[in-house]
Amino acid sequence: MDKYDKTIKLLTSKGKFFIDLGLDRTLQVLNLLDNPQEKIKCIQIAGTNGKGSVAAILSAILTAAGFKTGLYTSPHIFEYTERIKIDDIDISKDDFAKYVTDVIEIADNNDIHLTEFEILTVAMFKYFSDNNVDVAILETGLGGRLDATNVISKNLCSIITHIDLDHTERLGDTKDKIAYEKAGIIKEGCPVITSEPYEAIKDRADELDSLFVLTSPYVEPQFFNSLSLKGVHQQENLALAIEAVKLLFKNIDDNTIIKGLMRVNHICRFQYVKDKNLIIDGSHNPNGIKVLNENLSMYFPDTKKRFIFGCLKTKDYRKMVDLLFDFDRYEDNPPEIYFYKFNSENACPVDVLQDICIYYSKELKSMDDIEFSDDVLTVVCGSFYMLNELIQKDWLIRN
Numbered sequence: 001m002d003k004y005d006k007t008i009k010l011l012t013s014k015g016k017f018f019i020d021l022g023l024d025r026t027l028q029v030l031n032l033l034d035n036p037q038e039k040i041k042c043i044q045i046a047g048t049n050g051k052g053s054v055a056a057i058l059s060a061i062l063t064a065a066g067f068k069t070g071l072y073t074s075p076h077i078f079e080y081t082e083r084i085k086i087d088d089i090d091i092s093k094d095d096f097a098k099y100v101t102d103v104i105e106i107a108d109n110n111d112i113h114l115t116e117f118e119i120l121t122v123a124m125f126k127y128f129s130d131n132n133v134d135v136a137i138l139e140t141g142l143g144g145r146l147d148a149t150n151v152i153s154k155n156l157c158s159i160i161t162h163i164d165l166d167h168t169e170r171l172g173d174t175k176d177k178i179a180y181e182k183a184g185i186i187k188e189g190c191p192v193i194t195s196e197p198y199e200a201i202k203d204r205a206d207e208l209d210s211l212f213v214l215t216s217p218y219v220e221p222q223f224f225n226s227l228s229l230k231g232v233h234q235q236e237n238l239a240l241a242i243e244a245v246k247l248l249f250k251n252i253d254d255n256t257i258i259k260g261l262m263r264v265n266h267i268c269r270f271q272y273v274k275d276k277n278l279i280i281d282g283s284h285n286p287n288g289i290k291v292l293n294e295n296l297s298m299y300f301p302d303t304k305k306r307f308i309f310g311c312l313k314t315k316d317y318r319k320m321v322d323l324l325f326d327f328d329r330y331e332d333n334p335p336e337i338y339f340y341k342f343n344s345e346n347a348c349p350v351d352v353l354q355d356i357c358i359y360y361s362k363e364l365k366s367m368d369d370i371e372f373s374d375d376v377l378t379v380v381c382g383s384f385y386m387l388n389e390l391i392q393k394d395w396l397i398r399n
Contacts, residue, residue: 004093007100008080011116026118026148029107033122036129037152040070040136043244044152046144046182047161049287050237053229053266054161055139057241061260062135063087065252070128070136072149074117075384077268077282078393084124086131088265099123117141121148145184156248158185158210159240160194160201164287176200186210193243195236213247215239222254226261231270232298233291268387270295273395276372280391281381286316289323292381303377304333308364310340310386313348321356324381330359336376337361342386 030037045051052073059071069087076082081090103122107114128136140147160182163175179198186192186204191211194201205212217236245252268280283292311317339353339361350363367390
């Protein structure tokens, strides 16, 4: 077992792999590292859906403009190294192992018990600082106010994407409560850009004397048509990203923006693999399923469909199944349905999903059981954990 594999084994051990929201532990370790997070200019993004896409769009535009751009996202699909990038290049496995191991050793030697996400966040800040990135784009992991990425004292701006009910056991059971948690990333005197006028966001901006910018979902066709990411929902994400560029980087011209948009890389988000007639989408909550349905209606309205779906039992899986296989949508042309239980103790069992689905379904054992064809659009959707098990990386590279 090489050093990278040993690092991953330690990182995902039961001693590290849990959620415990709060900033104190992360700040303690960062302070021992001379606070690298304060040496970086950051754009911070929170939201229920869309934050990863906004982050990827911004990274591509700033890289095209010549900025050395750090990008921190989660979760990954194939390798942990996907989470930490500079100029769209993953951190090397050797560097990943070094930085993560160093952080774990410092924390353990000082009796500071970091979670997996906190370890990755500290390692990211140190890596970006050591490599002198010009701008770091940070996607929050969970919520905002108490998320480990929120240890920075200021940012270039905050961006808050679409808000919906998710992680309600930690963030609150209403959208207003969740908006309050997301608004926690707003920094004093630093602008916030959002597409939804929640009072919690506006109130927090007013309290901190921060410019509040409300965008419309409209973008000029030259920008939307250039975006490599597909999906009607990307218009709202693109509007947020372009608003941030226009506000913060006034010297970036439209041609550079277009150049960046053509290079945006954000895998498994309504991604079409042409040679397999396959859509891959990490739609892991009800809003994600709603958006997936809209995109399928827009791009593949009359196509026979085959669905492969799996999700965590901690999600609102009943609503997800009801939305995905809505009777009015498929009454005249029922889809072929497979449910899959991936390797996680929190994976929703197949029989539970089958019991709530109004259509006949089968259990998927392996992707080898699926015969791709031009006549049937295969849609693999749901948890990122499932995508990791079912999707082959070379499918996406070829595409």
